[in-house]
Amino acid sequence: MNVGELTAIDVHTHAEISKDGHTSLAPELFGASAGYFGSHDKPTIDQMADYYRERKMAAVVFTVDAEHATGHPRISNEEIAESCARHPDALIPFASVDPWKGRAGAREARRLVEEHGVRGFKFHPSIQGFAPDDPLAYPLYEVIEELGAVALFHTGQTGIGAGVPGGAGIRLKYSNPMLVDDVAVDFPHLKIILAHPSFPWQDEALAVATHKPSVYIDLSGWSPKYFPPQLVRYANTLLKDKVLFGSDYPVITPDRWLADFAKLDIKPEVRPKILKDNAARLLGLAPTPTSTEDPR
Template sequence: MDLGAIVAIDVHTHAEVGRGGHTSLSSQLLAASEAYFKAHGHRQPTVDEMAAYYRERRMAAVVFTVDAEHATGHAPIPNEEVAASCAAHPDVLIPFASIDPHRGRAAAIEARRLVREHGVRGFKFHPSLQGFSPDDRMAYPLYEAIEELGVPALFHTGQTGIGAGVPGGGGIRLRYSNPMLVDDVAVDFPDLRIILAHPSFPWQDEALAVATHKPYVYIDLSGWSPKYFPPLLVRYANTLLRDKVLFGSDYPVLTPDRWLADFEKLDIKPDVRPKILKDNAARLLGLTVDKETPA
């Protein structure tokens, strides 16, 4: 990947459809997500189409799906397929994987295999969708493997559009996505690089506290248009967390075009903008020579 040719790194995009047309979520949950984001009729691009989309914009993108089969009964898009599709576009795509933590020690074995044999560069968790609390010891063998592998773990935090408006929220429990539950993970795995995904409504203050207190906890800004960011999040991004905040869109339900247009109007210091858009993610993902630990 030629970092000099890339203007931004989007650390949060979803592979919603596999090669054979299999979707990442059930039709009911996908429809709820589309309604929540007012993205009715949006296309579900293939990974190849995502590569073309980001290449046209001179951006790189982290791509993942979510394995929530235990909680939902819906089979995931295979991690190997996502990784292979990304490997065909190494100039713009960075593969993450998702493993259901209910698999226990088998999940840890799988994580090591995916990194060593398939080039996976990180792992995505969605506690509410996957039906587990991040501090559940069931998931600890998997965290231990990810920490040893030296790749990041990205956790959905805050409210989710998945299941919104469905009776009972589609069985999705929001409390599992409180970032304070990830604080325990950061304590018990002090060398694990953690990304708290999204402005963490209604727990934004908690997310800022964890990211400020724990040196290897980052925040991505996906899932919200920047014009809706809480003022305190903007203030921390400009100051205390200037080296630990990351651009993410939530593509395809929220496009980088929309996100960047609104980010341009946000009161972000000129020297902080390139950090958020590219430099912080490049360092975290090991795409630069500089691996300096953030203050």
């Protein structure tokens, strides 16, 4: 991956369909999501690679393993990693392991990093039905921290289950970013991303990210024109090195996100940090020199 030639790194995209047509969520949950975000296509990972390559961008790709809470089998982490490996210029594989799998899940996480090149793990506490500070997830965090991978947590309200009776059993309280603060304390070297503007807990997310050196915020899931003013203010100042571009593709396209971001009052020197530089540093992606001259 030639980071120097990229215009942006999108740290938040979803693989929603497998090679054999299996979806990442049950149909009723996808239906609720479509009602919340609007309907959208479910691109294959190869199609996602083409989409981002055309825009000279890279994208982090993951699914959500919530089989314990939903009963719906996940898309294979190995399939996602292998599909991303076909497109190393454009795609960065993350995985998802249900925290309810305990030490078996921790062993799986180690294998995914060491054998499949996975760089991080997606958690969706509300869909997975766990509190981030529950010790059941700690064996998984231990492995992720040890291997230098990233833990990305959904925070705030979710469109998944919205409008379904009882929210399809999805409890919003598990996605309060203050629950991740305990994780940042107990695993001080674990690289953490708080995903989304964390409605209704935006101030809590800002507090955690400013207090804990290893905690970042991604801006996915919302059009920038709806960002709370305090999020924009912190992104411009105290958190300028810890805020990341994310779209939530395919429910929100990077084209739409970037068009709205261009109208946001962000300092010129901060824009490249948010769009690419902060993510490149967090993910350990070193720019590839474009010159053929002998450096000596």
